[in-house]
Amino acid sequence: MIGLMIKVSGAWLAVILAGMPLYVSMGLAALAMLWLGGMPVTVLPQKMAGSMNSFPIIAAPLFILMGNILAAAQVTDRIVAFASAAIGWVRGGYAHASILTSMIFAGMVGSAVADAAGSGAIEVRAMTKAGYRPETAASITAAAATIGPIIPPSLPMVIYGITADVSIGRLFMAGVIPGILMGLSLMVMVALIAKREGMTGKPFVGWCALAQSFRDCFFAIMTPAVILGGMFSGYFTPTEAAAVACLYALFLGFVVYRTLEVRQLGPILVETAETTGLVMVLVMAASALGWCMSISRLPQTLAPMIVATISSPIMFLLMANVLMLIVGCFMEALAAMLILIPILVPAAIGFGIDPVQFGVIMVLNLILGTIHPPIGVVLFVVTRIAGVSFETMSRAILPWLIPLLVVLLAISIWPPLTLWLPSVLTGK
Amino acid sequence: MQTKELARSSAQQASASLDHALHIVAGVLVVALLSTVTAGIVSRGVRHPLSWTDELSGFLMVWLACAGWMIATRRNAHIRIRFFQDLLPDTARRGFEVLIQVGVALLGTIVAWKSIHLMQTNSDVEAVSLPIATAWMYVPLFPAGVLTAMQALSEIMAILKGRDTRGPTPMPGPVA
Numbered sequence: 001m002i003g004l005m006i007k008v009s010g011a012w013l014a015v016i017l018a019g020m021p022l023y024v025s026m027g028l029a030a031l032a033m034l035w036l037g038g039m040p041v042t043v044l045p046q047k048m049a050g051s052m053n054s055f056p057i058i059a060a061p062l063f064i065l066m067g068n069i070l071a072a073a074q075v076t077d078r079i080v081a082f083a084s085a086a087i088g089w090v091r092g093g094y095a096h097a098s099i100l101t102s103m104i105f106a107g108m109v110g111s112a113v114a115d116a117a118g119s120g121a122i123e124v125r126a127m128t129k130a131g132y133r134p135e136t137a138a139s140i141t142a143a144a145a146t147i148g149p150i151i152p153p154s155l156p157m158v159i160y161g162i163t164a165d166v167s168i169g170r171l172f173m174a175g176v177i178p179g180i181l182m183g184l185s186l187m188v189m190v191a192l193i194a195k196r197e198g199m200t201g202k203p204f205v206g207w208c209a210l211a212q213s214f215r216d217c218f219f220a221i222m223t224p225a226v227i228l229g230g231m232f233s234g235y236f237t238p239t240e241a242a243a244v245a246c247l248y249a250l251f252l253g254f255v256v257y258r259t260l261e262v263r264q265l266g267p268i269l270v271e272t273a274e275t276t277g278l279v280m281v282l283v284m285a286a287s288a289l290g291w292c293m294s295i296s297r298l299p300q301t302l303a304p305m306i307v308a309t310i311s312s313p314i315m316f317l318l319m320a321n322v323l324m325l326i327v328g329c330f331m332e333a334l335a336a337m338l339i340l341i342p343i344l345v346p347a348a349i350g351f352g353i354d355p356v357q358f359g360v361i362m363v364l365n366l367i368l369g370t371i372h373p374p375i376g377v378v379l380f381v382v383t384r385i386a387g388v389s390f391e392t393m394s395r396a397i398l399p400w401l402i403p404l405l406v407v408l409l410a411i412s413i414w415p416p417l418t419l420w421l422p423s424v425l426t427g428k
Numbered sequence: 429m430q431t432k433e434l435a436r437s438s439a440q441q442a443s444a445s446l447d448h449a450l451h452i453v454a455g456v457l458v459v460a461l462l463s464t465v466t467a468g469i470v471s472r473g474v475r476h477p478l479s480w481t482d483e484l485s486g487f488l489m490v491w492l493a494c495a496g497w498m499i500a501t502r503r504n505a506h507i508r509i510r511f512f513q514d515l516l517p518d519t520a521r522r523g524f525e526v527l528i529q530v531g532v533a534l535l536g537t538i539v540a541w542k543s544i545h546l547m548q549t550n551s552d553v554e555a556v557s558l559p560i561a562t563a564w565m566y567v568p569l570f571p572a573g574v575l576t577a578m579q580a581l582s583e584i585m586a587i588l589k590g591r592d593t594r595g596p597t598p599m600p601g602p603v604a
Contacts, residue, residue, distance in 0.1 A: 019513035049543075
C-alpha cells in the first residue's frame with residue numbers, strides 16, 4: 001500500500017508541475033489510490049463533502065467576508081494616516097509607517113495579498129513621492145505584508161488548525177509575538193539602511209493631529225480586540241468570533257465611517273464565495289487525499305523514519321524550514337501546507353515539538369514564498385502597484401528577507417516566542 | 429451562418445444567466461451562513477440555545493464551498509502552476525492543456541456520478557437536529573461536478589478550434 005502511495009504521489013507531483021489545477025491533481029491522486037487500492041470510489045465525494053461539514057472551518061469564509069467588507073469600507077486610508085502621524089517623522093519614516101500600517105492591518109485581514117493590495121498602493125505612492133526608489137518602496141510593502149497571516153486573524157492558521165487538528169485560538173495567540181517581532185525586525189532594517197538610501201521622514205504633525213488620526217481609526221483598530229477578546233473571554237469560539245467580526249465590520253462601514261454602500265454588498269458576497277470556493281475545493285480534495293494517505297499508513301511510516309534519521313528536534317526544525325522555504329518558492333502557500341501537514345506534523349510531534357509552534361513556523365515559511373520568485377504572489381501584486389519589473393523586484397526584495405528569516409530562526413529555536421502567550425491566556 | 433450566430437448568441441445568454449444565478453445563490457448562502465452562526469451566538473446569549481444552528485451551518489458550508497468552486501471554475505481562477513507549461517512551445521502547451529482538461533473532466537464526472545450514489549444511500553438517514561435527510565449535504569456536489577466536467581469539455585473544444593488556452597490570469601493565492 002505504501003509503495004502504491006509513493007508511486008501515486010510521484011505522478012501527482014508531476015501533473016502539478018505540468019500545470020494541472022491543484023485541486024484536480026489532488027482529487028485524481030486520491031481517485032487513483034482508491035481505485036488501485038481496491039476501495040470504493042464513492043469515498044472521494046464523501047470525504048470531500050464531509051471535510052466541509054465542520055463548524056471550525058466556517059471561520060474561513062467569515063474571515064474572508066470580514067476582510068472584504070473592511071477593504072470596501074476603505075478603512076485603510078485612516079490607518080495609513082494614523083501610522084504616518086505616529087511614526088512618519090523619524091528618518092525613514094514613510095517606510096516605518098508602511099510597516100506599522102501592515103501590522104495594524106494584519107489584525108483585520110488574515111492575508112498577505114489582501115494587505116499588499118489594500119494598503120500597498122497608498123504606501124508605495126507615499127514612499128516614491130518622498131524620493132524612495134520604487135523597488136525599495138515596493139520591497140518594504142511586500143515584506144511588511146507577510147505580517148498579515150501571522151498576526152491574528154489568519155486564514156492560513158485556520159486551515160492549518162483544521163487540517164492538523166490544533167486549536168485555532170491557540171494558533172492565533174501564538175502568532176502575536178512573532179508578528180510583532182517581524183514588524184520590529186523590518187523597522188530595524190529600515191533604521192540601518194535609511195541614511196545610506198537617503199530615506200526621509202516628514203515633519204511631526206503635532207500631538208493634536210496625532211490624536212485626531214487615532215480617533216479616526218480607533219474603531220477599526222479595535223477589530224482584533226473584538227475577535228481575540230471575545231475568543232479568550234470565553235464568549236465565542238473562533239468561528240463565532242469571525243461572525244461577530246463580520247457584523248462589526250458592517251457596523252464600521254455603514255454606521256461609524258459611512259463609507260460602505262448597500263450596492264457594494266453584492267460584489268462583496270460573490271467575491272467572498274469565489275475565494276471560499278478556491279480555498280475550500282483544495283481543502284476538500286486534500287481531505288480525500290489525506291484519508292488515502294492515512295489508510296496507506298504513509299505518515300505513520302514516514303514520521304518514525306524521519307525521527308530515527310534526524311538526530312535532534314532543532315536539526316529537524318532547521319531541515320523542515322529549508323524544505324518549506326524551497327517548497328514555498330514553487331507552490332502556493334495553502335496547497336503546500338495541505339501537502340506537507342500530513343508528513344511533517346506527525347514527525348514534529350514525534351520530536352516533542354508543540355504543533356502550535358510548528359504551525360506558526362510552517363505558516364511563516366510558506367508566506368515567505370509569497371515574496372520570493374518565481375511564484376511570489378505578493379511580489380506580483382506590489383510589482384504592478386509600483387510599476388517596476390518583476391526581475392528588478394526579485395533582486396530588490398532579497399535584503400528584506402533577512403530580518404524575516406532571523407525571526408523565523410528565532411521562533412524555531414526558542415519555543416516561548418510562540419508558546420508563552422497561548423499558555424498564559426489559556427492556562428495550557 | 430445565421431443559425432451559427434444565433435446558436436452562439438443563445439449559448440452566451442445561457443452562460444450569462446448561469447453565472448448570474450450562481451452569483452445570487454452564492455450571495456444568499458454567504459448571508460445564510462453568517463445569519464445561522466449569529467443566531468447560534470444570540471440564542472445562547474439569551475439562554476435559549478438553538479440546537480440546529482451548528483448542523484445547519486455545516487450543511488450551508490458544504491453548499492457555499494461548492495457554489496464558490498463553481499464560480500471559480502467559471503472564472504477559470506483555480507490555483508495552478510503555469511510556470512513550466514508556459515515554457516513549452518505553443519503546440520506542446522496546447523497538447524498538455526488538452527490532457528489537463530481531460531483530467532478535470534474525469535474528476536468532475538466522477539464526483540457528480542458518485543454523489544448520486546451518496547444521495548441515494550443517505551436519503552433515509554435523518555440529520556441529528558434538522559428535519560431533513562443527510563443526503564442534502566451531498567446534493568451540491570452534483571452540479572459542481574457536472575459544471576466542472578462541462579467547462580473542461582468546452583475548454584477542450586476551444587483548444588481544438590485553435591483558441592488561446594491561457595485564459596484569464598488566476599487570482600493571487602487566496603490565503604497567502
